[in-house]
Amino acid sequence: xxxxxxxxxxxxxxxxxxxxxPRGVFDxxxxxxxxxxxxxxxLNVMREIxxxxxxxxxxxxxxxxxxxxxxxxxxxxxxxxxxxAGLAWYEGEFELAKAAARAGVPxxxxxxxxxxxxxxxxxxxxxxxxxxYMWKEKDYSDELVKKAARNGFEALLWTVDIGHGxxxxxxxxxxxxxxxxxxxxxLIDMLIHPVWLSxxxxxxxxxxxxxxxxxxxxGYQMPITGNVSKLEDKKPTTKRADKLSxxxxxxxxxxxxxxxxxxxxxxxxxxAEAIEHGVDGIVISNHGGRNMDxxxxxVQVLPEIVRAVNGKMTVFVDSGIRRGSDIVKCxxxxxxxxxxGRATLxxxxxxxxxxxxxxxxxxxxxxxxxxAYIGTQRVTEIDDDVIWNNPLNS
Numbered sequence: 001x002x003x004x005x006x007x008x009x010x011x012x013x014x015x016x017x018x019x020x021x022p023r024g025v026f027d028x029x030x031x032x033x034x035x036x037x038x039x040x041x042x043l044n045v046m047r048e049i050x051x052x053x054x055x056x057x058x059x060x061x062x063x064x065x066x067x068x069x070x071x072x073x074x075x076x077x078x079x080x081x082x083x084x085a086g087l088a089w090y091e092g093e094f095e096l097a098k099a100a101a102r103a104g105v106p107x108x109x110x111x112x113x114x115x116x117x118x119x120x121x122x123x124x125x126x127x128x129x130x131x132x133y134m135w136k137e138k139d140y141s142d143e144l145v146k147k148a149a150r151n152g153f154e155a156l157l158w159t160v161d162i163g164h165g166x167x168x169x170x171x172x173x174x175x176x177x178x179x180x181x182x183x184x185x186x187l188i189d190m191l192i193h194p195v196w197l198s199x200x201x202x203x204x205x206x207x208x209x210x211x212x213x214x215x216x217x218x219g220y221q222m223p224i225t226g227n228v229s230k231l232e233d234k235k236p237t238t239k240r241a242d243k244l245s246x247x248x249x250x251x252x253x254x255x256x257x258x259x260x261x262x263x264x265x266x267x268x269x270x271x272a273e274a275i276e277h278g279v280d281g282i283v284i285s286n287h288g289g290r291n292m293d294x295x296x297x298x299v300q301v302l303p304e305i306v307r308a309v310n311g312k313m314t315v316f317v318d319s320g321i322r323r324g325s326d327i328v329k330c331x332x333x334x335x336x337x338x339x340x341g342r343a344t345l346x347x348x349x350x351x352x353x354x355x356x357x358x359x360x361x362x363x364x365x366x367x368x369x370x371x372a373y374i375g376t377q378r379v380t381e382i383d384d385d386v387i388w389n390n391p392l393n394s
Contacts, residue, residue, distance in 0.1 A: 004351045004358050009366075010322050010343045013359055017088070017349035020196055022189040024174035025087050029345055032289035033166045038297075039289030042320035045297040049329045050388040054375025062368050062377045068337055069155065069259050069280065069314060071127070074104030075364055076331060076379050080318050080341035081131035081157065086114025086211055088349035090203040094124060096348045099356030101126025103364070108157055108339070111144070114204075114211040121151035129155040131263075133162065134241040134248065140217040141241075145256050156256045157283065158249075161264025162240055166291045249277040261316070263339075266301055268308035271315075281314035281336075288319045288341055299333060303384075306334030324366025328374070331382045 007013045018026050032039030066076035079100045085092035093115040100107035106127040109117055120128055130148035134141050145156060170176075175186040190197050204211045210223035220239065241248075253260055263283035265271050274282055284302055286295035298319045309315055317330045318339035330338050340363065347359030371377070374386045 002351070002354075004355055007350065007358060007362075009362060010346060010359060013343075013346040013350045013355060013362075016351075016355075017346045020193065021088065021349055022186075022193045022196060024171070024176035024186055024189055025084065025196075026349075027170045027174055028084055028168075028176050029082075029088065029342065029349070031168070031170050032293065033168050033291060034293040036289065036293070038286055038291075038293045038295045042286070042289050042297045043322065045300055046320045046322070046326050046329065049299065049333075051325065051328065051332070051370065051374055051386050052388045053373045054386075057375040059372040059375065059377060062371050064364060064368055064371070064379060066337060066379050068106060071154075072104075073106065073127075073337075075327075075367065076335075076337035077327065077360070077363065078106040078129065078316070078337060078339050079108055079344055080339035081108040081110035081159070082341050082345045083110040083112035085110070085345060085348055087200065088345060089352045089355075090200050091115045091119075092345075092348045092352070094119060095353040096344060096356045097124035097126065097128065099344070099348075099353045099360060102353075102357055103360040105360065106154070108155075109153075109215075111215060112213050113215055114213065116214045117148060117151055117153070121153070128153045129157050129259075129261075132156060132158045132252075134158065134160075134244060135217070135239050136241045136243075137217070137239075138241065138248070138251075142251070142255055143217070144215065145252060149256055149258065153258065155259035155261060155280075156252065157261040157263050158252060159263045159287075160244070161266070161285065161287050161291055163291065164242065165240075166287075167293075168290070246273060246277050249274070249279065253278045261314075263318075265305065266295065266298070268305050271305045271308050271313075275309065275312050279313060281316060282309075283316040283318055283339055284335070285318045285339070299330060302330065302333045302335060321363075324363045324368070325370040327363065327367050328370045328382060329387075331379060332384050332386050334384070 003016050064075040066073045085096055093113045097107040097120050106129055108129040108131050110131050111133045130153040175183055212221050212223050259280040261281040262274050264285050265282040284298040298317045302317050314336045316337050316339050317335040321338055321340040327338050344356050344359045347355035376382050
């Protein structure tokens with residue numbers, strides 16, 4: 001019997017991941033930024049939302065089927081981009097993409113992934129989305145977008161809530177920066193996790209060397225332990241564009257033929273502006289509490305943004321999804337679907353493709369059970385009348 005057989009919820013998968021991963025890698029996945037206020041608020045607000053059960057009703061045929069961009073999905077869920085999947089497991093993005101395909105939900109490949117987009121396009125199957133960070137050299141970004149289109153990626157998800165980079169102090173303490181600092185502390189951290197060292201880093205070494213961001217422009221594809229002086233001007237905080245406008249949205253709309261999403265929307269006026277520029281969907285997100293520590297939880301601003309959008313585009317929400325009931329809460333507050341990041345990444349870290357499948361299955365089972373409790377058999381029936389004493393409107 002494997003460790004996964006003893007994982008009965010996402011928290012159990014997190015515990016397995018914590019034991020398996022070096023502290024630097026786990027903290028990068030698990031923690032937020034600064035004082036972790038935004039991260040903890042995401043979870044606390046979600047817990048405070050209560051649902052009303054409905055009784056003496058037909059719940060014999062509960063189904064989670066959903067339409068995401070007019071295509072069927074097994075549930076109203078897509079996998080969020082997570083840049084460290086390739087350090088959680090060897091080619092973790094590939095494992096997670098295969099799991100998403102098996103589960104019947106879309107998968108989003110992070111810009112900073114360690115697996116080439118071509119491999120996913122040719123071998124993973126399923127619905128593939130591509131995440132974009134805009135570089136200062138916008139031609140580089142445009143080329144990545146065109147490359148994703150050539151490889152058949154269905155949607156482009158532009159993450160915009162990066163500011164001047166995140167103040168993740170734990171990464172500095174752990175030596176988990178760009179580049180990864182090989183010092184006494186980080187080396188000991190790796191050595192006391194021999195399974196990870198051999199099965200992840202060892203496999204990269206045997207198959208071409210240290211992992212690198214293979215979907216970056218050629219000049220940025222340094223190994224994660226590359227020379228600090230050579231990488232100084234290529235850190236994420238220096239290479240990402242800080243001069244943006246809605247003209248950039250228009251340009252992406254022109255060069256990408258698929259669905260265009262903007263991730264990081266937290267204001268109704270930004271959502272309304274996105275509609276004007278032909279965006280197909282938005283992700284209400286505070287980056288999982290990983291960027292601005294003073295940000296509210298996305299579900300706190302979800303209802304007013306839904307009202308502003310008024311059905312004119314698809315509305316996703318992320319940050320804080322740990323239970324299937326969380327998905328139901330987001331749908332009840334007006335979201336069309338959710339993105340999950342950490343939940344499935346814990347699963348990937350715990351067991352590769354099988355662990356990711358386990359994570360999605362847990363969320364699916366919990367969501368189905370919750371729908372039965374509130375007396376709904378289809379996701380389209382979930383409405384805000386199931387919310388009790390909604391603290392978001394008080």
